[in-house]
Amino acid sequence: xxxVTQSSRYLVKRTGEKVFLECVQxxxxxxxxxxxxxxxxxxxxxxxxxxxKMKEKGDIPEGYSVSREKKERFSLILESASTNQTSMYLCVxxxxxxxFGPGTRLTVL
Amino acid sequence: AQSxxxxxxxxxxxxxxxxxxxxxYSYGATPYLFWYVxxxxxxxxxxxKYFSGDTLVQGIKGFEAEFKRSQSxxxxxxxxxxxxxxxxxxxAVGAYAGNMLTFGGGTRLMVKP
Numbered sequence: 001x002x003x004v005t006q007s008s009r010y011l012v013k014r015t016g017e018k019v020f021l022e023c024v025q026x027x028x029x030x031x032x033x034x035x036x037x038x039x040x041x042x043x044x045x046x047x048x049x050x051x052x053k054m055k056e057k058g059d060i061p062e063g064y065s066v067s068r069e070k071k072e073r074f075s076l077i078l079e080s081a082s083t084n085q086t087s088m089y090l091c092v093x094x095x096x097x098x099x100f101g102p103g104t105r106l107t108v109l
Numbered sequence: 110a111q112s113x114x115x116x117x118x119x120x121x122x123x124x125x126x127x128x129x130x131x132x133x134y135s136y137g138a139t140p141y142l143f144w145y146v147x148x149x150x151x152x153x154x155x156x157x158k159y160f161s162g163d164t165l166v167q168g169i170k171g172f173e174a175e176f177k178r179s180q181s182x183x184x185x186x187x188x189x190x191x192x193x194x195x196x197x198x199x200x201a202v203g204a205y206a207g208n209m210l211t212f213g214g215g216t217r218l219m220v221k222p
Contacts, residue, residue, distance in 0.1 A: 031207045040118065042199055042212035043212040058209060094207040097155060097158070098210065100152045103152065
């Protein structure tokens with residue numbers, strides 16, 4: 001199985017801060033995705049990447065950016081955190097099936 | 110654009126009773142369909158998936174789902190529910206196997222003893 005690691009399980013930030021969420025996979029897979037999970041809304045796609053330096057917007061990219069400088073690492077960036085970005089963030093890697101990271105629960109105060 | 114609707118936000122069933130969770134999707138071509146389960150505080154676990162072939166798909170933990178193209182549905186079923194099945198269930202659709210997925214809002218299942 002693919003091991004997907006996210007940099008933090010819990011994170012508390014203040015409004016206006018720049019926030020970095022990192023996702024690292026242990027194999028050489030191309031397809032990586034960032035979702036946020038909110039009650040009643042399921043998982044919504046923020047950004048995805050099919051290769052190094054490549055990124056595509058998902059359904060809700062506003063307020064976010066991403067970086068993929070190495071194949072194993074896909075970073076989600078909140079340029080200026082806002083309270084409506086309080087959520088659970090999930091990184092997903094695809095290798096024959098989707099493998100989910102443990103999630104980062106971000107609280108923006 | 111693809112979309113998924115899970116009409117039931119909460120469902121409560123008695124232990125031993127049968128279960129059906131509804132999922133309706135919108136997609137222009139033949140979809141790739143998935144059901145995931147998330148227990149409290151846990152990550153998402155794949156229950157089953159449909160790509161092609163037999164429209165009745167068997168999954169783990171005794172679950173099955175049936176793809177009905179005419180109804181744009183992919184409902185999840187289990188003949189006899191166990192207390193450990195209490196969790197949140199998500200239906201998802203994708204354009205192909207490695208593609209981004211669109212998820213429904215989820216159905217929270219509670220099981221009465």
